[in-house]
Amino acid sequence: MLLAVLGTGIASSISSSVAQMIERDITNNAVQQAIQSARDQNQQHSGSQPKNAKTVRPADTKQALAPKKERKEDIKPPTNGQQQAARNPSGVPPADERRFVPDEVVVEVASALSSQQTDALTRRFRLANLEAVDFQLGGTKLLRLRIPDRRSVPVVVRALETDNSVLFAQPNYLFALMEENAPDPLATGGDESQYELMKMHLPEAHRLAHGSKVLVAVIDSGIDVSHPDLAGDIAETFDAILVGEPVHKHGTAIAGSIAAHGRLMGVAPAAQILAIRAFSGNGRPEDGTTFAIMKGLDWAAVHGARAINMSFAGPQDPGIARGIAAAHGKGVVLVAAAGNKGANSPPLFPAADRNVIAVTSTDKNDQIPAFANRGRYVAVAAPGVDLILLAPNDSLQRMSGTSFSAAYVTGTVALMLERKPGLTPDGVRDALMASARHLGSTPVDDQSGGGLVDAYQAILTVAPAEASETTVTPAANRQ
Secondary structure, X not given: OHHHHHHHHHHHOOOHHHHHHHHHHHHOOHHHHHHHHHHHHHHHHHOOOOOOOOOOOOHHHOOOOOOOOOOOOOOXXXXXXXXXXXXXXXXXXXXXXXXXXXXXXXXXXXXXXXXXXXXXXXXXXXXXXXXXXXXXXXXXXEEEEEOOOOOOHHHHHHHHOOOOOEXXXXXXXXXXXXXXXOOEEEOOOOOOOOHHHHHOOHHHHOOOOOOOOOEEEEEEEOOOOOOHHHOOOEEEEEXXXXXXXXXXXXXXXXXXHHHOEOOOEOOOOOOEEEEEXXXXXXXXXXXXXXXXXXXHHHHXXXXXXXXXXXXXXXXXXXXXXXXXXXXXXXXXXXXXXXXXXXXXXXXXXXXXXOOOEEEEEEOOOOOOOXXXXXXXXXXXXXXXXXXXXXXXXXXXXXXXXXXXXXXXXXXXXXXXXHHOOOOOHHHHHHHHHHHOEOOOOOOOEOOOEOOEOOHHHHHHHHOOOOOOOOOOOOOOOOO
């Protein structure tokens, strides 16, 4: 039922003119040829995949399963609940998964369900209703429910899936911000050099675009909206967790990486930021949960975000995946940090979601640092080691992490969208990968994807410069 609602909502949001633009981008663009050629070369080099295999998305991120046939069996729970559970994938967490709030579940129900019906549902399953919000991306209603007794989350999820009014039930998963080391405060007037500007050829890129009028959502730990380097950048704010605490250093650093224009220079200094707080940054129980992040995704899409930065990582989450798929279907570009768990880490989410551009880190020598995740789901890389970044209260800090690499790529996306507003999310991904500077022996590899993002070349790939514009090619050691 929900999948049909999602499909209808997504289809109706795309006009015929945009559809023609999508078709033109996908089928008649030299970028597509370049990226396919790169993939084919990589497959020939490795000899480990069939010719048509996808190289950057894991197969296990598909969120929709075919409906199962209903069976007439005289067993408990009742047949109507059995049929409802069969219609949608189960949200019961894997046996070894513990990254969730231990006494909460997230439930998705039809938007038409009345408050009386919602109360009846919670009473039926001996739960307490903590919060309920409309989830416009899905055309549904989200409930955050507390388990007041000692029942486990998997047991409660299984029980809820037997109820005919429950569309989806799952744990309230936990996510973490992707900063690698403790911030190193910098005194005013300290070293403010930004090696990433030259690595990504941003001086050349800024001759063509600054991200003007592009709305970029940042789902993070809050932003110091009074920071002078962000003056005029913050379009709107939204607090998904209502903690009432001072903003945190991580979100301010992310916003500055995207749009700073003062002592430091962001990738898209004219972009407009939608500041969404889903983390307190202080280790509170409500930090980075499924519920808060889904609220943030929904708010961003409803308020017109063209790109969403997600510099956090955690387990595979079916609810967040549905929200991401719906936003992607509406033309929103989603970028996420690959993670800071190192080379042997399994894929982390939301970066490993098929609808997200996953970003890993490089250092000053264009090497992938030990902390950075890598893998076939990584699309591109960007600087992420020893960066000088904004901090609250008009200060600076030195930090590392794939969080900030993702923000630099999100800023690059804003530049691309200024130059070509009709770009599709898949068109953006392909252009970034095709224009990146290769770091491995093949055009696309399982370490850094397409390579180090080149903001200047990415812009030219989607929108060649006019004759009146400066188009001097930077001295880049391109392979």
